[in-house]
Amino acid sequence: IxxxxxxxxxxxxxxxxxxxxxxxxxxxxxxxxxxxxxxxxxxxxxxxxxxxxxxxxxxxxxxxxxxxxxxxxxxxxxxxxxxxxxxxxxxxxxxxxxxxxxxxxxxxxxxxxxxxxxxxxxxxxxxxxxxxxxxxxxVPILEPCVTQGSMVMNTKQEINQAYVDYQAGLFGQPWDHELSREEWKDHVQRFPSRYR
The missing domain is CATH 2.60.120.10 (Jelly Rolls)
Structure with a gap:
């Protein structure tokens, strides 16, 4: 949004x-x-x-x-x-x-x-x-809108800075997960209410 x-x-x-x-x-x-x-x-x-x-x-x-x-x-x-x-x-x-x-x-x-x-x-x-x-x-925001990938900003310069910030980990870091694809599928089937 x-x-x-x-x-x-x-x-x-x-x-x-x-x-x-x-x-x-x-x-x-x-x-x-x-x-x-x-x-x-x-x-x-x-x-x-x-x-x-x-x-x-x-x-x-x-x-x-x-x-x-x-x-x-x-x-x-x-x-x-x-x-x-x-x-x-x-x-x-x-x-x-x-x-x-x-x-x-x-x-x-x-x-x-x-x-x-x-x-x-x-x-x-x-x-x-x-x-x-x-x-x-x-309701439209009525401001300039520049998008690239998942980034939405107002100028190309802001988009470029957002990607720099993302690469630096300022948007959070991905976490390591230990479940295989089959283990994850089994987990979701056992606890469906968490993923609806």
Whole structure:
């Protein structure tokens, strides 16, 4: 998540959402909506550190069901990543990864939307799998944005400095792990609630 320039070099913060944290869930008309950041309906997450108005939802939509997400005024930036199933968007404000207008969103694709006070209308296509997707929307920061790899800064010089800082270990150091791939897989299967 991009931050305003005056917050980019601040102390890191994190909010872990787990079984011990009550993630708000809204269930409506075949949709299960987990509120990970921001506000949806009357539910909101107060513990997530948010600098700007944004919304992060994890949505599971049963096959054939429709779901509408209203965007507050100013939420101009919106996209979703569809993990499973397929969706049809009944709005004309969708662009696929190639910039083409499209109404069908297949699995493992990202769709970009124009929000700004409008609502997004989606329908899970009939089939065996529910549509499972992450939706992210927010108010633009309105600052220059330069990206490279996982770095997001305001200038190329800041990007270069971020990589110097990363290489120097100022972003933290990787830790050695002792588990083989099979041992890790077994660990995750034995303790699934830690990794959902």
């Amino acid at each position: 991009n931050l305003p320039a005056n917050e980019k070099l601040g102390s890191p913060s994190i909010a872990l959402l787990s079984d011990t944290h009550d993630t708000p869930v809204v269930t409506e008309n075949g949709a299960q909506v987990r509120v990970l950041a921001g506000r949806y309906q009357q539910e909101h997450v107060a513990t997530t550190p948010i600098s700007t108005d944004m919304l992060i939802l994890h949505v599971t939509l049963d096959p054939g069901q429709k779901w509408t997400c209203p965007f507050p005024h100013g939420f101009e930036t919106c996209f979703l990543y569809l993990r499973q199933g397929s969706l049809t968007c009944s709005n004309s404000n969708v662009r696929n990864e190639n910039g083409m207008d499209d109404t069908l969103i297949p699995p493992h694709h990202t769709a970009y939307f124009s929000g700004n006070g409008r609502s997004l209308e989606l329908q899970a296509n009939n089939g065996n799998a529910a549509a499972d997707f992450m939706l992210l929307a927010g």
